[in-house]
Structures are given as structure tokens and as C-alpha cells.
Amino acid sequence: MLASLEWAMRARRTCPACRLTFTYCIPTSLGQCPHCAFDTETDPEDLETAA
Ligand SMILES: [Zn+2]
Numbered sequence: 526m527l528a529s530l531e532w533a534m535r536a537r538r539t540c541p542a543c544r545l546t547f548t549y550c551i552p553t554s555l556g557q558c559p560h561c562a563f564d565t566e567t568d569p570e571d572l573e574t575a576a
Contacts, residue, residue: 541557
């Protein structure tokens with residue numbers, strides 16, 4: 526139960542374009558992370574370290 530919830534939360538924070546997991550949810554309006562959408566550098570601070 527908890528694992529599936531965490532998976533769902535992680536899916537919302539994973540960009541389908543670059544496959545990186547962020548510390549925040551991917552904007553559904555963009556469909557990808559802001560860095561892919563606007564072609565900007567990915568800030569390592571925004572990335573969730575692999576557990
Ligand atoms: Zn991305």
C-alpha cells in the first residue's frame with residue numbers, strides 16, 4: 526500500500542523525456558520537466574537522489 530503510493534508519487538516527479546526524478550512534481554501542463562520544456566540546465570539540487 527505504502528509502496529504503491531510512493532511509486533505513484535515518484536511517477537509524478539519523473540520526467541518522461543529525460544527520465545530524471547525531481548524533488549517536485551512535473552507540471553502536468555508541460556508534460557515534462559521545466560528543463561526539457563524550456564531547454565535549460567538541470568539543477569542538481571532539484572534532482573532526487575536514488576534511494
Ligand atoms: Zn526532463
